[in-house]
Amino acid sequence: MTTTDSGVRQRTRRAILEAAAALWARDFSASLGDIADRAEVSRSTLHRYFPERQALVDALLLDSQESLEEAWSTAVAASSTPIETLENIMGAIVDLADRILFLFSDPARFEGNPHWRADDDDGMSDLIRAAQASGDLDADIAPTFVMGVMYSLIYVTAESVAAGTLPRHKATETVVRIFRHGLTARS
Template sequence: MSAALTVWARDFTAALSDIAERAKVSRSTLHRYFPERQDLVDAVLLDALQTIDTIARAANDGTRSPLDHLIYLLRSFVEVADHVVFLFTDPGRFTGNPHWGDTSDASLRALIAAAQADGALDPDLPTEWVEGIFNAHLYVAATTAQQANVPKHVIADNAIRTFLGGVATGRPAAGEAR
């Protein structure tokens, strides 16, 4: 499944033979465990969703503030970049799959709103806007982690730095003198 995740996070149209090659097994061995492509897609989808859910639960349990929670999520999601890219680059490809649900995340919006209420994020920006900025940084960090020869902790640091630099309080509003 790891090979499928790695291959499909880069090219969802890749053939099962490409996955077998990446896994260093024969196509017949892959077929023995996953008789149809959809069987493997479902297994990888469930694994990726479980990984993301585990990170989200750990963030709930291991952070003290909404901002810490957001930083934990961003840093942790960079570590599982292939999962993020596999799930969210084209979520429409899972439409109709019984394992796939609504990808909108009310809990992320609530977390952002809490960080805004705490004064950690600019309360003048719409929550949906900050959510989009968070997701954009997550996507750029995840795809960079896949392609670049840069340590993931550096990528996560850069994502956090630019996220907070763009939406943190203490910045001049549009049109204000610097």
């Protein structure tokens, strides 16, 4: 296999995964044929990469989790304060709207799947407590509640982007503004 072949294979695999994420974020019952059409590959090509539906589900699960972890790490590295870290994490994650919906729209979808990593905190509570200690977040609100609000806002924002009711380029600004200031009118 040449480097060119390898590059084509990687692009084809990526196109299939992106198509699956886009379709399964909205309808997990979408067929492999629908995914092949969306990826602009033949069904036989899709089956060469993913011989059965579960193989594609597992590959997308792993790829989505890796994408989230990479976005999270990049957001943390680009931050200097706890509140900036929280805001950057929210922005980075909401930018992966299809992946968020694929992973979290059905809590039982990946139950029993050995590839599912359901990390509940990832150090988020510590970041929230640090933002509370610095006065950027209300210290009277439990970190678990703040985390729930954050994840809820991320999910609703991802749904809005996927539905086309919120432009992707406005998602980060919107989720951070609402997290920081609620739904009050801007002054």
